[in-house]
Amino acid sequence: MARRRADEGMELDGAGGPVPLVFVDMPYCGGAALELGLPPSITGRRKGRDDAPPLPAVFVGGGGISEADLEELREATRTLTTKGQIKGLRMLRGSFPLTLANYLDRFAWKRTFRYFTVLRDPVDRVLAEYAAGPQIEGIGLEDAVRSGAVRDNLQTRMLSGSLEPFGAPSDDMLADAKRNLRERLTFFALAERIEEAVVLARDRLGLTAAAYHNELTLPAPPGRDELPPGARKLIRRRNRYDVDLYAHAQELFDAHPELSQLEFQSEAAALRASRGKRKIAVTTPMPESFEAGQEAWEMLVRARAECLRLEWELEGVGPTPALVEAVDA
Amino acid sequence: MAGGARDPILCFIHVPRTAGTVVRSLVRDNRPGGLARPIPNVFKGAGGRDADALMELHDRAREIDLDGVGAVHGHYPLGIRSLLEPAFPDHDFRYLTMLRDPVDRSLSHFFYVREARHHDAQPAEGLRPLPAGVSFEGAIVAGYLHDNVETRMLSGDPEPFGEVDDAMLERAKRNVRDTMALVGITERLDESLVLAKQRLGLRSLLVDISQRVNAARPRGPQVPPHLRDAAERYNRYDAELYRFALEQFDAVPERQGLDFHVELAALRTGRDGAGADAPAPMFEGNEHEWHLLVRHRAELLRLEAKQVERDRRRTAADAANSRSRLSAAVDSLRRSRLGQWVHG
Numbered sequence: 001m002a003r004r005r006a007d008e009g010m011e012l013d014g015a016g017g018p019v020p021l022v023f024v025d026m027p028y029c030g031g032a033a034l035e036l037g038l039p040p041s042i043t044g045r046r047k048g049r050d051d052a053p054p055l056p057a058v059f060v061g062g063g064g065i066s067e068a069d070l071e072e073l074r075e076a077t078r079t080l081t082t083k084g085q086i087k088g089l090r091m092l093r094g095s096f097p098l099t100l101a102n103y104l105d106r107f108a109w110k111r112t113f114r115y116f117t118v119l120r121d122p123v124d125r126v127l128a129e130y131a132a133g134p135q136i137e138g139i140g141l142e143d144a145v146r147s148g149a150v151r152d153n154l155q156t157r158m159l160s161g162s163l164e165p166f167g168a169p170s171d172d173m174l175a176d177a178k179r180n181l182r183e184r185l186t187f188f189a190l191a192e193r194i195e196e197a198v199v200l201a202r203d204r205l206g207l208t209a210a211a212y213h214n215e216l217t218l219p220a221p222p223g224r225d226e227l228p229p230g231a232r233k234l235i236r237r238r239n240r241y242d243v244d245l246y247a248h249a250q251e252l253f254d255a256h257p258e259l260s261q262l263e264f265q266s267e268a269a270a271l272r273a274s275r276g277k278r279k280i281a282v283t284t285p286m287p288e289s290f291e292a293g294q295e296a297w298e299m300l301v302r303a304r305a306e307c308l309r310l311e312w313e314l315e316g317v318g319p320t321p322a323l324v325e326a327v328d329a
Numbered sequence: 330m331a332g333g334a335r336d337p338i339l340c341f342i343h344v345p346r347t348a349g350t351v352v353r354s355l356v357r358d359n360r361p362g363g364l365a366r367p368i369p370n371v372f373k374g375a376g377g378r379d380a381d382a383l384m385e386l387h388d389r390a391r392e393i394d395l396d397g398v399g400a401v402h403g404h405y406p407l408g409i410r411s412l413l414e415p416a417f418p419d420h421d422f423r424y425l426t427m428l429r430d431p432v433d434r435s436l437s438h439f440f441y442v443r444e445a446r447h448h449d450a451q452p453a454e455g456l457r458p459l460p461a462g463v464s465f466e467g468a469i470v471a472g473y474l475h476d477n478v479e480t481r482m483l484s485g486d487p488e489p490f491g492e493v494d495d496a497m498l499e500r501a502k503r504n505v506r507d508t509m510a511l512v513g514i515t516e517r518l519d520e521s522l523v524l525a526k527q528r529l530g531l532r533s534l535l536v537d538i539s540q541r542v543n544a545a546r547p548r549g550p551q552v553p554p555h556l557r558d559a560a561e562r563y564n565r566y567d568a569e570l571y572r573f574a575l576e577q578f579d580a581v582p583e584r585q586g587l588d589f590h591v592e593l594a595a596l597r598t599g600r601d602g603a604g605a606d607a608p609a610p611m612f613e614g615n616e617h618e619w620h621l622l623v624r625h626r627a628e629l630l631r632l633e634a635k636q637v638e639r640d641r642r643r644t645a646a647d648a649a650n651s652r653s654r655l656s657a658a659v660d661s662l663r664r665s666r667l668g669q670w671v672h673g
């Protein structure tokens with residue numbers, strides 16, 4: 001059974017080191033928002049500490065990826081041992097595909113990796129990438145989608161675990177991605193339900209309680225409200241594997257038993273209420289199963305939200321500006 | 330403050346031996362946005378009254394430095410409002426106090442006064458030393474104790490030292506009902522603390538309630554009957570005032586609200602580490618919901634106390650740094666002048 005090191009907020013594995021987390025951070029899926037909800041001791045946000053070794057971000061820039069990109073990633077994992085970094089590793093985070101698991105499996109005899117990711121509604125993800133991507137400047141949204149300048153089915157590709165996650169996606173790739181969601185990943189979040197995800201992550205990733213980041217937020221992608229139906233239809237059609245994968249992820253997420261527990265519901269509601277510096281406002285509707293009534297629900301959520309604010313203030317952990325800026329990246 | 334409006338200044342009328350030290354700590358450490366300043370005691374905890382303190386207040390109330398002050402406290406009568414309010418017309422003052430069963434209070438005061446030589450507190454100047462084994466009446470006659478001190482202090486009279494009569498009692502009752510922002514009850518300290526937080530905007534309730542308890546003195550059946558009789562005899566007006574204050578305390582509108590009961594349960598849970606009491610009568614949920622609510626509120630109280638403690642340490646550190654810088658500057662100035670003198 002994994003032991004727990006309270007000061008670090010994470011479990012220890014059989015080798016006595018912290019159980020390393022591998023964060024498959026898919027571009028424009030809200031990974032920064034999830035990371036802000038994790039204990040700073042793990043993410044390196046604690047002052048003066050950034051000990052996660054760099055791995056190449058495979059899925060950046062335009063034009064998809066190639067075999068060379070994956071080879072670079074494989075090479076990079078080798079340096080983990082040569083530099084001795086695997087021993088104290090807390091978290092690997094990057095825009096690398098789950099293919100990485102194949103490369104890290106060779107360390108399985110001494111480290112137990114836990115993989116997690118964030119999925120996002122494919123239309124929102126495409127819009128976020130389109131709004132931010134430098135490679136599509138001057139190209140209309142629909143043209144960018146049609147031409148592949150905005151990557152299609154990125155989530156399916158990255159989670160398939162395929163050694164060749166490029167080229168045309170396939171039903172097999174989708175099936176593999178779905179299976180990985182169920183079996184390979186220790187945990188996954190949905191960007192649209194980031195508060196619930198952060199609360200779940202604490203338990204699923206074996207993290208002890210630590211202050212949540214009170215800037216935790218994921219803004220809507222630019223242009224979503226004005227998106228013409230035709231463009232939405234086009235994005236969904238061009239990303240049909242991701243649409244299918246995301247629907248499956250929603251079903252799995254809804255099936256988490258914690259979601260029906262009052263502790264979980266109030267914690268997620270409090271996290272939502274405590275965000276930012278504005279006055280605490282309880283916006284989460286009272287669960288149907290809550291018997292004590294609206295006043296007691298608001299009192300419960302407000303009390304916990306005030307605790308979260310105070311924990312945050314008293315721990316004095318600040319975000320790095322880069323992470324705040326990267327919230328929608 | 331923005332818009333020119335000031336937060337009201339809390340005036341804690343600290344009746345001796347009413348567990349007021351706990352409330353004083355609470356007010357001193359918790360008042361958001363302001364320092365807490367002691368005002369010289371008119372009624373001395375160790376016995377007697379300080380006529381000079383009263384005279385000082387009378388003549389120089391305007392000179393009290395209230396800059397940045399959020400609360401004042403001391404053993405002074407409510408009557409000082411007639412000095413404070415005209416002296417500071419731009420400030421609002423809110424008054425609070427604690428009342429205690431007058432027999433228990435005066436017995437506690439009696440034992441404290443009788444043993445005062447064992448602790449640091451000094452009685453008022455000019456009093457003859459109390460003989461060993463002095464009686465309750467003897468302590469009154471010697472000027473160490475006052476009869477009906479709660480009535481005196483809440484009557485609104487700035488110099489409440491004469492005979493206590495029905496008119497003084499009525500004025501005290503009226504003040505309890507109309508003037509005071511809060512009249513807490515020592516025997517119901519937890520409820521009083523919750524009301525203090527809710528009415529006065531204090532930040533934290535988790536204070537050390539064991540302060541200043543005289544564990545050695547006789548209590549309950551150990552108190553000789555003649556002593557108890559004397560305490561009753563000398564505090565008839567206080568007994569009536571206390572009964573009236575209890576009625577008012579039981580009738581506070583906050584009791585109708587769920588928040589009061591949740592905070593009360595959280596205070597007891599947070600301080601004693603015990604599980605929450607049974608749900609409040611108006612709580613319509615199940616026990617699990619009640620316990621979760623109380624647990625979160627207790628955790629909030631704990632964090633608020635931590636925040637208050639952190640702020641207190643910061644203030645103390647800032648003050649120490651300021652003193653240190655000032656001292657260094659003075660030394661530097663001295664050295665430079667000395668250098669000029671030596672070399673000049």
